[in-house]
Amino acid sequence: QVQLVESGGGLVQPGGSLRLSCAASGTDSRFNVMGWHRQVPGKQREMVATVTSGGSALYADSVKGRFTISRDNSENTIFLQMNSLKPEDTGVYYCELNLGGTQRYWGQGTQVTVSS
Numbered sequence: 001q002v003q004l005v006e007s008g009g010g011l012v013q014p015g016g017s018l019r020l021s022c023a024a025s026g027t028d029s030r031f032n033v034m035g036w037h038r039q040v041p042g043k044q045r046e047m048v049a050t051v052t053s054g055g056s057a058l059y060a061d062s063v064k065g066r067f068t069i070s071r072d073n074s075e076n077t078i079f080l081q082m083n084s085l086k087p088e089d090t091g092v093y094y095c096e097l098n099l100g101g102t103q104r105y106w107g108q109g110t111q112v113t114v115s116s
Contacts, residue, residue, distance in 0.1 A: 002026040002105045004095045009110030012085055016114070020080040022095030022107055027076070033098040034071060034078045038091040039109075045094065051078060062088070085114045 008020040020036065035050030035058075049069040051057045057069050066085075071078040082089065095107035 002097065004097055004105060004107035006093070006095045006107040006110045008080075009093060009112045011113045011115065013116050014086060014114055016085050017081070017083045018085065018112060019082070020093055020095075020110060020112075022078050024076040024095075024097050024105075027097070027099065029099050030073060032100075033096075035096050035098070036069065036078075036080050037094045037096055038089075038112075039094065040091040048093070049080060050096075050098075082112070085112075087114045090114050 003025050004022055006022045008018060010018060012018050031053050033050055033052050036048040037045045038048050039045040047060055048063055049057060049059045049067055051069045051071050053073060059067060066083050068081045069078060090113050092109040093112050094109045097105045
């Protein structure tokens with residue numbers, strides 16, 4: 001059974017930093033895409049950043065230059081370093097594991113709040 005465990009959310013002031021982690025278990029596949037998506041009330045979930053097992057990263061325009069996604073393939077874990085946070089970065093951040101086709105799995109979500 002695939003499981004994603006997220007950690008690292010919280011409350012931070014504008015301009016501050018947070019680091020999110022997501023550890024995947026229950027899969028032997030080393031060929032996958034993992035990423036972070038953000039959702040705020042009343043809006044659709046949107047992609048923030050993704051990274052392939054080969055290390056290729058993709059970012060939403062709104063976070064380019066501020067966020068960095070990375071992964072440790074030996075631990076099937078990804079990280080999201082978020083710097084220069086803005087109030088509009090507030091939301092619930094969900095970790096995703098995409099094994100291809102319909103095999104997409106989500107974590108439980110972690111709240112990030114950027115407020116003074």
